Amino acid sequence: MPKPVAFLRPHAVATLAAVCAVAWPGCSKSPPPAPRPAAAAAQSPAPAQEDPLAKALTLDDPRERAIRLGGELQRTLARDPAAAVQFLRTMPRGRDFTQALFAVLTFIGARDPAAALKLAAELARSPEEQAFYSLFFDRLAGENPRVAVDQLALVPAGTARENAIRALATAWNRTDPAAVMDWAQSLADPGERSAAVETAIGDLAARDPQLAIEIARRFMRPPALERTIYSALMRLVLSDPEAASALVPLLPPGDLQTTAAAHVARSLAERSVPAALAWVKTIPIDLTRWIAFNHVLTSWVLRDRTAAARHVLELPPGQGTEFAASHLAAYLADDPADAILWAGALPDEGARLGAYAVIASSWSQRAPAEAVRWAASLNEDPLRPNALGGAFSNWLLIDADAAIKWLETTKIPPAIKAKLLRRP
Numbered sequence: 001m002p003k004p005v006a007f008l009r010p011h012a013v014a015t016l017a018a019v020c021a022v023a024w025p026g027c028s029k030s031p032p033p034a035p036r037p038a039a040a041a042a043q044s045p046a047p048a049q050e051d052p053l054a055k056a057l058t059l060d061d062p063r064e065r066a067i068r069l070g071g072e073l074q075r076t077l078a079r080d081p082a083a084a085v086q087f088l089r090t091m092p093r094g095r096d097f098t099q100a101l102f103a104v105l106t107f108i109g110a111r112d113p114a115a116a117l118k119l120a121a122e123l124a125r126s127p128e129e130q131a132f133y134s135l136f137f138d139r140l141a142g143e144n145p146r147v148a149v150d151q152l153a154l155v156p157a158g159t160a161r162e163n164a165i166r167a168l169a170t171a172w173n174r175t176d177p178a179a180v181m182d183w184a185q186s187l188a189d190p191g192e193r194s195a196a197v198e199t200a201i202g203d204l205a206a207r208d209p210q211l212a213i214e215i216a217r218r219f220m221r222p223p224a225l226e227r228t229i230y231s232a233l234m235r236l237v238l239s240d241p242e243a244a245s246a247l248v249p250l251l252p253p254g255d256l257q258t259t260a261a262a263h264v265a266r267s268l269a270e271r272s273v274p275a276a277l278a279w280v281k282t283i284p285i286d287l288t289r290w291i292a293f294n295h296v297l298t299s300w301v302l303r304d305r306t307a308a309a310r311h312v313l314e315l316p317p318g319q320g321t322e323f324a325a326s327h328l329a330a331y332l333a334d335d336p337a338d339a340i341l342w343a344g345a346l347p348d349e350g351a352r353l354g355a356y357a358v359i360a361s362s363w364s365q366r367a368p369a370e371a372v373r374w375a376a377s378l379n380e381d382p383l384r385p386n387a388l389g390g391a392f393s394n395w396l397l398i399d400a401d402a403a404i405k406w407l408e409t410t411k412i413p414p415a416i417k418a419k420l421l422r423r424p
Contacts, residue, residue: 053087057096062192066099073100077107087120091344105132113140113147117154124160133163141171146337148172149183162195169199177203185219198224202231209236213247222252230256234263241267245279258288265292270300290320294327309342316346325351326358333362336371353386361390368395369402376412388412392420 052072059065081104088104091097103124109116115366116136124130124245133155141148148168165187172180174341177200184196197219205212209232216228229250237244237260245264251257261283268276276296283289300308312328315321321334325346332339336359343355372395375387395403407417 016255028305051087053084057091062095065096069096069100072104073103074107077104081108088123093126102132102135105136109136109140113151114154117151119155120160121154127159130160130163133160134167137164137167138171141168142174145176145180146173163190165192165196166199169196173200181215185215190221194220194224198228201228201236205232209233210243210247213250217250226251226256230260231415233260237263237267241271242275248283251290253285257285258291259314261288261292262295266295266299269296273300286320290323293320293324297324298331301328305332312351313342313345313347315348317351319350321348322350322354326354329355329358331365333359334373336363340374356387357390360387360396364391364394368398369406371395372403373404376410388416389420 008115038136053076056065056068056072059068072351073084073087076087076291082351083103084107088097088100091100101120104122105116108119113136119156120132122134124132137148137151140151145168148171152161152164155164169180169184172183181197181201181204184193184200187196187300199213201212204215204407205228212232213229216225216232219227233244233247233251236247241264244260245268248257248260248264251260261286265276265280268279273296276299277293280289280292280296283292297308297312300311308328309332312321312324325343329339329343332342339359342354343352343359346352346355356375360371360375363374368391371391372388375391378387392407395406407420
């Protein structure tokens with residue numbers, strides 16, 4: 001539909017006339033030029049038409065520019081693919097270029113995959129541009145995996161080739177998991193083999209986690225190896241935590257191993273707390289062992305809080321006991337009186353300090369005034385300021401006026417008052 005004509009208001013017309021008169025004296029009074037003779041008009045060259053692709057690139061609005069450029073590019077590809085490729089080579093890098101690159105490569109690839117891959121090797125440089133290989137090989141392998149394997153030779157090494165290999169393996173895995181696994185294991189390059197096996201093994205890890213880990217250890221290398229072991233182990237822990245516990249040491253020390261150990265510990269505890277406790281003691285890294293033990297406590301306290309609480313009371317002093325006491329206090333704090341008695345019986349001062357602080361903070365989320373008054377009644381330093389701090393912060397969030405009024409009237413040292421007011 002044609003755009004409506006924009007009419008100028010009288011004052012705007014007058015302004016335009018004034019500008020015209022200044023720029024080109026007499027322009028507003030000059031008569032229209034007489035028509036040229038037909039012969040002269042015939043001899044004049046026709047004005048050159050602006051390239052519609054180049055014109056589309058000049059639009060300021062990004063959405064309008066993308067729509068116009070996409071349409072013009074499709075029309076040019078249908079009429080003259082070589083012209084579209086030539087224009088692509090002149091475009092500045094950026095989002096418009098990436099979208100145009102995908103459109104050109106997809107059009108050419110549907111007719112001549114090798115030509116598209118050669119052009120991609122020339123023009124696709126950034127990670128965003130090299131994402132084309134994922135789309136291309138997913139489609140190609142979905143149609144014919146063997147053809148896709150043959151075309152890999154045209155993909156440059158690096159990100160582009162890894163994208164292609166992973167997409168090929170993913171698409172092939174949908175129709176023939178055994179064939180793609182054989183192909184992945186046959187790759188000569190260790191990095192390419194690792195990427196292909198990691199992709200192909202995903203389906204196997206769901207069906208047979210232990211076999212997946214066995215294959216991964218033979219054909220993969222870090223970090224893909226660790227990711228695959230972790231993924232398979234997380235599946236195995238649901239069905240066979242005893243078998244999973246033996247595989248945790250295959251992961252290197254770090255976040256993955258700690259997370260896996262925590263899941264194994266809780267799953268073992270749901271079947272047998274003594275077995276879980278025995279396994280946790282075999283973990284050599286302190287922090288990993290403490291976190292795993294806390295997961296045993298989580299399962300244990302939900303079934304038998306008395307036994308779990310007694311076990312922590314009997315632990316030897318140390319950072320692990322402090323860690324456990326603070327963790328268990330969060331579960332016991334739903335009964336503040338009972339939790340306070342339990343925390344007071346802890347022989348380790350550090351564990352008692354941490355437990356009191358957790359109890360006060362948890363209690364204050366339900367009854368801030370009572371929790372704060374209890375924390376303020378503690379006579380031991382640094383027990384009082386630690387327990388009081390978290391509880392008072394929660395009271396400020398819930399009822400700041402009441403918290404400030406209490407602080408102004410209560411008899412606690414001025415230094416503690418000042419510290420409480422400085423807390424976020």
